[in-house]
Amino acid sequence: MYRQASCLNFYPLISFLQARNYAARKGTREKARKKKVKKVIEKIGFIPHEQRVKTGGRKKALELKDISPDDSKKFEPIDNVWISKFHKWKIYSFEEAVQNHRETHHPTIYNLPNEPIKAFLELDMQHVKKTKFVDAFTRIVCLPHVFDHGQTRKLLVFCKNPEMEDIARDAGADYVGGKQLIKQIQNGQFSMKEYDIILSEPTILPDLLLIRGLMRKKFPNAKSGTLGTDLKTMITKFLTGMRYTGKPHETLKSFGTVDVAFGTLDMDTKQLEENFATVIKDVNEAKPRRPEPFITRAVITCSPSPERFKVNFEQYLLKNKALEAEAEAEEEEEEEEEEEAKQDAVIASH
């Protein structure tokens, strides 16, 4: 039979045979065809080979020294007149840096005696792991000497009892509410959109959980300092505090910067120094847990002057560490005392 068929150039069985014993899904081939996008090669006019962009070979990776120049190989100045570009960057004392800015902003030169003075900090954004880097962060620092920095933010405060509400209102909160307000928000009668920061007391937190989905990231938590018992200091901190962001560099993620104003030129130098120290300490709190320093360079600037005065900032961090060590020691002592007291108590109960 088969031979006959082959003689007749006719393969009855084979013609019906299929490699696949199920049907292709409808439109599969069509989809595959659509996926193939034709590459259209654009015709370009003649470019001399010198001007052609190299396609082969990788671009040179950006290094830290391209962004923040390294002066370690330059010499210390030896003469009384010296040119900064041939020498190491001068490190100023804080008073000197402020004094220099006051000189250039004197009425007879720039005539801007109350210009905001800024700290420009360079950060090492390396995380504990070598492949990870610190993300951009935004913090609010509470400066000891307040100045008009032009930042305004609206506060919404939740408290349980009316006494606390009065305290919050006196402290300067834009809107204060309790359980009633939460219900209104749930119904949609009150909108939280216009408020930048939401503060709350821990006692009202169970009720607040109802509208957690509406608040999303603004939901109060102790880590960001928006949840606490001392409403008055919290409100003053968020009203008068200075908001700043630490941004990583666009391409070099291990390099970050903070640009934050910490006072005006006409303020007292000591006040400015205290403000600067608090800024340095606050930025250093964003440091990941690794031994290398987080802030690598601190520079004091004041627009429109192009001058940037490098300042020794480590002294402020050292003080901080010393204080911390003291505080820890005290805490330990207290704990010991407490333990002793507990033991005494146990003995007493017997």
Place this chain on the structure above:
Amino acid sequence: MLKFPRLLVNHVKALATPTSSSNADYLSQQTRIVKLFSYLFLFNFLQNTFILKRRNPVPLHKKNSKPHRLRSRNFIYDLVEDTNVKKKEPLDLILTQYVAGLGNVGTRVSLHPALAYPKLLLPKLADYATPENIEKYKKLAIDQENDKPFSSSLVEKTMKYLSHKRMSIVMSKDVPWTLEKWHIKANFRKAGIYLPEDTITMPEKPISGPNLDLQGKEFYVTITINNREQVKVRCCLHHWTSESSSQLRVNEFWKLPTDPIFPEDKPILDSLSPFWVERKKTTHF
């Protein structure tokens, strides 16, 4: 060709000893397999040594018998070290006279040999810092203390830098002022030139403003470096105000030639080095 063959052998020996010790552990790994290592030192007259190792070492021969004939495979070598590629140690030198950027007589410098030989030793600007030389040139330095050409090594460079500058002295357009030393100091610092006030000698006649007749006009101040060298620096007055609408804008002001504030200063200002030299654009073709 070889005048001192003994010297050459000694040199090769000296070269051989440190390298063989440094490679000791690397070699000891192979001692079980092969007992004999034969090094070959190729010494050429460029003071460069290639330390080679036979890939297939020659086997040991019995006592009092003829050594094995070398086979062609015994002539295949591996490169162990090329001393020409090694990082060279800097040379310790002492200057015999003033050298710009380095210092006066008797200053000790340490430089890379590639720079030290052609730039200092060959023109006899420096000598090797041996104890005898140090003593000799220290004495010379004390003798010539008073007639040093420059007070320090960097003064010449600073003077050259300053003499080619035209400093912009930015002053207020609104508040009345008289030009003082600290104005000059602050404006120089803005351009990255650091100087104390006592080094500045102001022009004899006072300059005061705001006076738009003086806008963009030149004068000069004299700067005394290390109480010794004097440079005249060209300055150009500019009026500034924080209001952007009334700010004076001059296109490419750094190229424009201007008149002096005091006409009697004109010969001095003209004698200074040019403040702007047009550079030819380099083409890539």
